[in-house]
Amino acid sequence: MELSTPGPTVGVVGGGQLGRMLGEAAGPLGVEVVALDPTPDPPAAPVVRDTVTASFDDADAVEALAERADVLTYEIELAEPELLAAASEESGTPVHPDPETLRTTRDKLQETAAMAEFAPVPAYRAVASAADVRAAGEELGYPLMVKARRGGYDGRGNVPVEGPGDAEAALAEATGHAPEQLPEDAAMVEALVPFERELAVMGVRGDGERAAYPVTETIHREQILRASVTPARCSEPVREEAREVALSVLEALEGRGVFGIETFHVEGVDPDRLAGAGAEGARVLVNEIAPRPHNSGHWTIEGAACSQFEQHLRAVLGWPLGGTDGRAAATANLLGDVDEPQPATMSGVDAILGEPSAHLHWYGKREARPLRKMGHVTVVGDDPGTTLERAGELRDATTFR
Amino acid sequence: MELSTPGPTVGVVGGGQLGRMLGEAAGPLGVEVVALDPTPDPPAAPVVRDTVTASFDDADAVEALAERADVLTYEIELAEPELLAAASEESGTPVHPDPETLRTTRDKLQETAAMAEFAPVPAYRAVASAADVRAAGEELGYPLMVKARRGGYDGRGNVPVEGPGDAEAALAEATGHAPEQLPEDAAMVEALVPFERELAVMGVRGDGERAAYPVTETIHREQILRASVTPARCSEPVREEAREVALSVLEALEGRGVFGIETFHVEGVDPDRLAGAGAEGARVLVNEIAPRPHNSGHWTIEGAACSQFEQHLRAVLGWPLGGTDGRAAATANLLGDVDEPQPATMSGVDAILGEPSAHLHWYGKREARPLRKMGHVTVVGDDPGTTLERAGELRDATTFR
Secondary structure, three states: OEEEOOOOEEEEEOOOHHHHHHHHHHHHHOOEEEEEEOOOOOOOHHHOOEEEEOOOOOHHHHHHHHHHOOEEEEOOOOOOHHHHHHHHHHHOOOEOOOHHHHHHHHOHHHHHHHHHOOOEEEOEEEEOOHHHHHHHHHHHOOOEEEEEOOOOEOOEOEEEEOOHHHHHHHHHHHHOOOHHHOOOOOEEEEEOOOOOEEEEEEEEEOOOOEEEOOOEEEEEEOOEEEEEEEOOOOOHHHHHHHHHHHHHHHHHOOOOEEEEEEEEEOOOOOHHHEEEOOOOOOOEEEEEEEOOOOHHHOOHHHHEOOOHHHHHHHHHHOOOOOOOOEOEEEEEEEEOOOOOOEEOEEEOHHHHHOOOOEEEEEOOOOEEOOOOEEEEEEEEEOOHHHHHHHHHHHHHOOEOO | OEEEOOOOEEEEEOOOHHHHHHHHHHHHHOOEEEEEEOOOOOOOHHHOOEEEEOOOOOHHHHHHHHHHOOEEEEOOOOOOHHHHHHHHHHHOOOEOOOHHHHHHHHOHHHHHHHHHOOOEEEOEEEEOOHHHHHHHHHHHOOOEEEEEOOOOEOOEOEEEEOOHHHHHHHHHHHHOOOHHHOOOOOEEEEEOOOOOEEEEEEEEEOOOOEEEOOOEEEEEEOOEEEEEEEOOOOOHHHHHHHHHHHHHHHHHOOOOEEEEEEEEEOOOOOHHHEEEOOOOOOOEEEEEEEOOOOHHHOOHHHHEOOOHHHHHHHHHHOOOOOOOOEOEEEEEEEEOOOOOOEEOEEEOHHHHHOOOOEEEEEOOOOEEOOOOEEEEEEEEEOOHHHHHHHHHHHHHOOEOO
16 A cells, blocks of 8 residues: 555544544654534644534535545544535545444444344333333333433433432433423433443454454543553453453444443343343443544553554554554543633643653643543553552642642 | 643744654644744644744744744754844743754764763864865874765765875865865864764753663664664663763753764774763764754654653753653664655555554655655564564565655
């Protein structure tokens, strides 16, 4: 294969931190990135060839982006699958991953059903009323999780149900609809299973190749990813099961790219509360899939031979995939620890810069908001637990207050 | 210390591959780069905030760059020290490294004299005529190297003298002046010493800190760097001597930044052919210094905790320095293997992309020219010799023809 100057242009719908890190990965490859984002001067702007300011649902802008790109991709689920497909049709520019995959993952019920064909999942049901929730509770047992089928993010739209009396309130909270006005396709429930830990695997579909990175343990609080450590601190057989589940579930997806596959490590769950392929005796259940690079894969920038961002560019371009092997690495998110939105100024940066094993990643957001992802720090080393501890200490040394 | 959005802006005089790699390193730090280059759309353009198209000697443009930057630096010796100093004076924006250092390193005689105060060098003399060359030959012995004091690059301007009869021709070839018209300050000679190998050390001067990376062995052909391997394949005491020499020679320099320090590893050289501090018994002689990131330090991008490009940004900003420890890494330059200038299209890229231990760096130059640096490939691993061999194989799998 050949590389010229200028190299291929990748059009990215979304110019947030993922678009920025795609841009950072593009330079060495000779790839140029143009990012579309509704925010003027978004995080990606200082590091990419160009940005286009337009809404994600601006059909003309998406088509114009496709026209100037060699391949179109997206870094945010707010991208519109229909517009991507239409822009691709009009321009002849391929879109990866396939917009159909995006359509599937934007609907948690469709996503879960698609995953269940290839991998174990918590038992689930579509629900259109509180009565449906209670019926599911009788069948699957409690607790359940009510999920809005669309628009959830960082755990928003997920509400637990401990018993039949919670059904109405949980549905209303998860979907934002009064029970009597609930659309038929707004919600689902699934068995809320106790888990040992959450595991994430970055998978990648290339041109005839599939691969998976070492398994990452993710640590959430208030349903937001706080930290990660790779390899995950569970037994090798559980890690191996997670990688196999991830490689299987890649079959449920169409098109090329990196996918963030979030799973639960469970032990001894009642078989009635599980579903999907290989559910019997499963210790790893798929929770959800992001059809794009993912927060749980940020460790790959320093920790793996090829970062998830370079990998995504290679995959969407149909280039050979890069190496996924890695060394121990942990990340801690630098979240807005503020009560109100305020200009983004973080103190304590010298703690991170002064630690030789640490790497700062600043996302270039102008405003710090409560729990907003403003950056992350990665610590590489030999021992996962030590890197995780150090990453947490460095995060704790910083503040936006 | 604090970091905000937008982060500090580093104005870089020069937008070639070094400016590009500074831009690639700036994103994660929240640093923005603006590069000044006479070429429209230079290599740095797709990865930096902005570029300014202007000659290096355009005083107004350099001053305007200083006005919009928090610190000014340069990635090419064609930057004009006087203009940098004046722009700094006018704008109040600091320049690093100090323009005085650039002035010194732009004149090989001044540079050698400055280095000799702190480190061993080949014996040298200023020469203003062929008679001066012959006088030096009588004193120091032959062979000598005649060097143009200014404007040399990649070995251009260096011509060996085997005996007194070569003096006129060598002076003319090195300086481009007929012997009878030779300016008094155009040339110098130094003892041409046989060396075991060439060693380079990337040194860095920060805010009150000094550091040096592990020692790199550089492999030149036709006076152009072809490949490098780190750690250098010599004994640990010689490597240690090279690092000490590099740390000493940093004393000869003013201001902050990364410096490429090129040295010769010699054995058993006649003491009369050596000069400078610690010349007696020296096995490492300083050859020259680049006041900027350097080709011989490209391995640090993947091979060291903190790359030379991130390190340079940290240093010029006065931030804490990053870690210099590394693992085995080799680089091979992807040079224009063409007879005439032609559009840059390299085939064989899949060989590099398909090797998990390899990293491609494409410089984004539109035209391939004979022996022009178009990119490089880095291979990381455990054994220096193996990484060097593999890097060479991957380079040989590519061509611009």
